[in-house]
Amino acid sequence: MxxxxxxxxxxxxxxxxxxxxxxxxxxxxxxxxxxxxxIRNFEKGRRSANAGLAALRFVPRxxxxxxxxxxxxxxxxxxxxQPVPIEExxxxxxxxxxxxxxxxxxxxxxKPGSDAESCCIVMTVNKHxxxxxxxxxxxxxxxxxxxxxxxxxxxxxxxxxxxEERGLCHTAWTFITPxxxxxCNCDLPSGCMAMKAVLKGGVRIMWxxxxxxxxxxxxxxxxxxCIKLCPFGAISAAPRQNGVIVDRKKCWGCGVCRTACxxxxxxxxxxxxxxxxxxxx
Numbered sequence: 001m002x003x004x005x006x007x008x009x010x011x012x013x014x015x016x017x018x019x020x021x022x023x024x025x026x027x028x029x030x031x032x033x034x035x036x037x038x039i040r041n042f043e044k045g046r047r048s049a050n051a052g053l054a055a056l057r058f059v060p061r062x063x064x065x066x067x068x069x070x071x072x073x074x075x076x077x078x079x080x081x082q083p084v085p086i087e088e089x090x091x092x093x094x095x096x097x098x099x100x101x102x103x104x105x106x107x108x109x110x111k112p113g114s115d116a117e118s119c120c121i122v123m124t125v126n127k128h129x130x131x132x133x134x135x136x137x138x139x140x141x142x143x144x145x146x147x148x149x150x151x152x153x154x155x156x157x158x159x160x161x162x163x164e165e166r167g168l169c170h171t172a173w174t175f176i177t178p179x180x181x182x183x184c185n186c187d188l189p190s191g192c193m194a195m196k197a198v199l200k201g202g203v204r205i206m207w208x209x210x211x212x213x214x215x216x217x218x219x220x221x222x223x224x225x226c227i228k229l230c231p232f233g234a235i236s237a238a239p240r241q242n243g244v245i246v247d248r249k250k251c252w253g254c255g256v257c258r259t260a261c262x263x264x265x266x267x268x269x270x271x272x273x274x275x276x277x278x279x280x281x
Contacts, residue, residue, distance in 0.1 A: 002082070002207050002281055008178035013210050015084055015172040015180055021096045021125050023179050032131060035175050038079065039135035042105040046193055053201040068203045075205035081173040081184070081194055083209035083254040085268055086160050089170055089183065093153040096123035096180075100132065101149045101159065103139065104184070106191050117190075118149065119163060121156060121183040128181075160185065161259075167229040169254035171206060187231040199232070207281045209253025211268040215246040219265035226257040226266060248277045 004014040014020065025032045038045075052071075059067060084092070093099060100122045107116040122128055132148055151159065160170055163185040171194070173182040186192035188199060197203040213234070222242035227235045234250035235257060237243075246266075258266045272278050 002210065004080070004082070004178070004207070005210070013088070014178060015082070016088065016091060017178075018095045020174075020178045020180050021092075021123075023124070024126055025124060025128055025131050026126065031176050031179060034078070035131060035181065036135045038175065039105060040137075043108075046106075049193060049197065053197060053203070056201050056203075064202055068201075072204050076177060078176055079174060079205070080177055081171045081206040083206075083252050084170050084172045084183070085209070085211060085253070085255040086157070086164060086170060087255075089160055090153065090157055092172070092180075092183070093123060093156055096125055097153070098125065098127050099123045099151045099153065099156050100128065101151055101156075102132065102136070104186075104190075106184075106186065106193050108191070119168065119185045121151070121159075121185070122181055123156075123183060124181055164229075164256045164259045167231055167256060169231045169252070169256050171254075195231070208251075208271070209255075210271055211253035211255065212248050212271045212274055212277050213246055213251045213253065213255070213257060214267050214269050214274075215244070216265045216267070217243065219263045220244065220261075221263055221265070223260075223262075225260035229260045230257045248274070249280055251277070 002014070005012070008014040008020060009017050010019065023031060025035070056064060056067065101118050102120055102122060103116040103118050104120045122132065163170070167187050168185040168190070169187065171184045171186065172180050173184060175181045184192070186195060188195045194206050197205050220243055222244070224237055224244055227237060227244060231254060232250055232252045234247045236245050236247070238245045253268060253271060255268050
């Protein structure tokens with residue numbers, strides 16, 4: 001299991017541990033304040049992060065770890081994420097029964113008049129209406145932002161399935177670790193800051209998932225529809241043959257590619273059970 005599972009999982013995957021959702025945001029003022037500040041100051045933080053990532057391009061690769069060490073340590077302590085397969089989202093909603101879909105801050109939700117898509121999910125054990133009202137007090141969204149939509153578990157799962165059909169992966173996020181309150185649905189082109197930081201800048205503010213994809217060549221029909229859906233570019237067309245190549249070292253274990261595979265040639269298996277990627281987090 002990943003480091004978070006060892007520290008916060010109590011024998012489970014860390015995001016499956018009910019203790020990590022059982023915080024009262026009305027009385028936990030420090031955590032509540034962190035979430036509100038995170039939302040309201042996201043644009044400022046995003047500009048700073050973009051500037052830092054741009055500067056990293058001029059730093060020799062061997063020296064980059066020196067500059068990324070501090071933001072990575074801060075992320076693990078405050079706001080860290082990991083892909084979660086859709087089948088493991090249902091148990092999360094069983095625990096965190098207050099579910100709200102809201103505009104994505106990475107897509108520019110805090111810019112007045114923006115058209116940021118409502119694709120992020122906040123889920124907590126207790127009600128969070130006043131928290132969202134405070135955090136998004138000055139927000140004004142465009143036609144693609146449906147405001148703040150309360151969802152049932154069934155509605156939330158249905159939305160996640162529709163997100164997968166567009167190649168968006170689900171990632172669970174802490175707000176002062178190990179408390180989990182957010183489930184994002186992102187890919188790199190949509191502007192996900194976390195994916196940009198990791199994939200483009202090499203700053204580890206999220207880990208690969210607990211699972212990794214397995215490709216059954218005998219079941220594969222070579223339709224190649226999975227290539228377009230993979231958010232991490234781990235699947236490519238096989239040269240000189242009708243099929244695909246799966247690079248398991250690039251796989252983040254989100255499982256989104258399975259949505260496009262009618263014959264079931266793609267499946268997930270525990271990362272630790274596969275020696276070729278067991279240490280690739």
